[in-house]
Amino acid sequence: MMLTLAIDMDETMADTTRQINKWYEREFGHTLTEEQLHGKEFRQAVPPGHSGVVHKYLNTPGFFRDIEVYPDAIEVVRELNKKYQIFVVSAATEFPNSLKDKIEWLDELFPYLNWKQYCLCGDKSLVQTDLMIDDRSRNFIHLKGSKTYLYSAHHNVAETAYERVNDWKEVAQKLL
Amino acid sequence: MMLTLAIDMDETMADTTRQINKWYEREFGHTLTEEQLHGKEFRQAVPPGHSGVVHKYLNTPGFFRDIEVYPDAIEVVRELNKKYQIFVVSAATEFPNSLKDKIEWLDELFPYLNWKQYCLCGDKSLVQTDLMIDDRSRNFIHLKGSKTYLYSAHHNVAETAYERVNDWKEVAQKLL
Numbered sequence: 001m002m003l004t005l006a007i008d009m010d011e012t013m014a015d016t017t018r019q020i021n022k023w024y025e026r027e028f029g030h031t032l033t034e035e036q037l038h039g040k041e042f043r044q045a046v047p048p049g050h051s052g053v054v055h056k057y058l059n060t061p062g063f064f065r066d067i068e069v070y071p072d073a074i075e076v077v078r079e080l081n082k083k084y085q086i087f088v089v090s091a092a093t094e095f096p097n098s099l100k101d102k103i104e105w106l107d108e109l110f111p112y113l114n115w116k117q118y119c120l121c122g123d124k125s126l127v128q129t130d131l132m133i134d135d136r137s138r139n140f141i142h143l144k145g146s147k148t149y150l151y152s153a154h155h156n157v158a159e160t161a162y163e164r165v166n167d168w169k170e171v172a173q174k175l176l
Numbered sequence: 177m178m179l180t181l182a183i184d185m186d187e188t189m190a191d192t193t194r195q196i197n198k199w200y201e202r203e204f205g206h207t208l209t210e211e212q213l214h215g216k217e218f219r220q221a222v223p224p225g226h227s228g229v230v231h232k233y234l235n236t237p238g239f240f241r242d243i244e245v246y247p248d249a250i251e252v253v254r255e256l257n258k259k260y261q262i263f264v265v266s267a268a269t270e271f272p273n274s275l276k277d278k279i280e281w282l283d284e285l286f287p288y289l290n291w292k293q294y295c296l297c298g299d300k301s302l303v304q305t306d307l308m309i310d311d312r313s314r315n316f317i318h319l320k321g322s323k324t325y326l327y328s329a330h331h332n333v334a335e336t337a338y339e340r341v342n343d344w345k346e347v348a349q350k351l352l
Contacts, residue, residue, distance in 0.1 A: 004302060089302070093292075094292075096279040096280065099275035103275070114298070115270045115298045116270075116298035117298060126265070128304040
């Protein structure tokens with residue numbers, strides 16, 4: 001019996017911050033820098049009047065369809081899929097227009113996965129797997145004895161309580 | 177701390193067989209009778225040449241948007257929601273066109289629930305809750321010590337291994 005492994009999508013498989021930045025540039029003519037984003041959520045790094053734009057982008061059809069995938073994710077997840085029972089678990093139901101885009105993105109970029117491995121939820125506390133990779137440590141709290149890996153992101157740089165992976169090469173080193 | 181309760185959508189909250197039958201009638205001019213459906217999946221009850229129509233309906237935009245809700249479900253789930261931490265868990269990712277419709281249907285008919293309580297997945301084996309109501313006993317197999325209730329449906333009439341609920345009034349009697 002394989003161990004089960006939950007993998008988050010946004011900021012773990014997909015470079016969602018980069019996509020927000022692209023859409024932000026399209027609307028406001030400039031991107032935020034790495035320095036401006038350091039230690040923050042995107043919505044905290046923009047001027048006060050712009051804090052609602054992220055929510056707007058996330059529920060716009062098409063936003064999630066062509067997000068850039070993180071380097072090496074496709075290859076590493078392919079190998080992980082041979083060793084673990086993988087579930088891609090995304091907190092997505094807040095954004096109904098994201099759901100079909102997310103499935104199509106996975107189908108296109110991770111064709112060796114299938115719909116049985118997808119889980120689009122609101123609150124990951126009902127999910128129990130043996131391992132979890134996620135950029136949000138709040139998704140680890142309910143897990144019972146699971147091994148967790150915090151995928152590094154601007155917003156979580158200050159967190160120290162969880163084992164960290166900085167990129168998919170590191171995931172491969174730890175899990176393959 | 178409330179006990180967690182997973183509730184299935186199709187054939188538990190929603191009368192999906194009735195909706196398939198409506199769409200079938202629209203295409204072929206007649207419905208299937210209760211007798212024809214007894215003990216069977218809809219796709220098993222139709223003539224061999226029609227066995228693919230159900231899959232087609234389930235992935236047609238709009239199919240899940242106006243399904244009839246089972247009697248008393250809205251009122252009983254409202255009360256359950258005060259006593260349990262409810263998650264609506266639907267195996268839906270096989271049908272990407274169903275996802276937004278399912279969220280909108282829940283938002284409309286169960287406005288006291290919210291997106292954090294929705295889970296659209298492919299395989300419910302990653303979900304662990306204290307209780308589960310579902311018309312598919314295969315979704316109970318992985319549960320660890322949970323209390324399960326098989327919601328009666330044409331396709332499960334012959335099953336005897338699980339405690340059964342025949343309607344939402346019975347759910348209320350057992351769980352409220």
